[in-house]
Amino acid sequence: MSLCRRAATLEVELERIEGQLSLGNDADLDAYSRHAGGLRRILETLGIERRKRDVSPSLADIARRCAEAPEEAHGDDDDVDAAETALAPVKAASNAPEGSE
Known part of the structure; x- marks a missing residue:
C-alpha cells in the first residue's frame, strides 16, 4: 500500500510540474526526471507494465466511415455554395480592369 501512495504522490508532482511547463513557467527538469524515473521503478515493482x-x-x-457518411467526408454542398457567395465580391474585384475601383 505504501508503494501505491508513493506512486500517486509522484504522479501528482509530475502533473504539477507539467502544468507549470504548459503555462510557460520555469520548472525543475532535474526533479521532473528523477520523479519520472522513480515512478517508473515503483510501477515496475508493483507489476504494472507498459503494453x-x-x-x-x-x-x-x-x-467504412467515408462510405457511411459521404457528406461529412467530402463536405456539404451548402457550405460550398455559401463560400462561393461570400467570395463573389473578391473574385469580381480581382477580375476588374485596373483603375476601375
Missing part, C-alpha cells in the same frame, strides 16, 4: 497497442484507425475503418 504497446495500436490506436490508429485501419484503412478499412477509414473507408
Whole structure:
C-alpha cells in the first residue's frame, strides 16, 4: 500500500510540474526526471507494465466511415455554395480592369 501512495504522490508532482511547463513557467527538469524515473521503478515493482497497442484507425475503418457518411467526408454542398457567395465580391474585384475601383 505504501508503494501505491508513493506512486500517486509522484504522479501528482509530475502533473504539477507539467502544468507549470504548459503555462510557460520555469520548472525543475532535474526533479521532473528523477520523479519520472522513480515512478517508473515503483510501477515496475508493483507489476504494472507498459503494453504497446495500436490506436490508429485501419484503412478499412477509414473507408467504412467515408462510405457511411459521404457528406461529412467530402463536405456539404451548402457550405460550398455559401463560400462561393461570400467570395463573389473578391473574385469580381480581382477580375476588374485596373483603375476601375
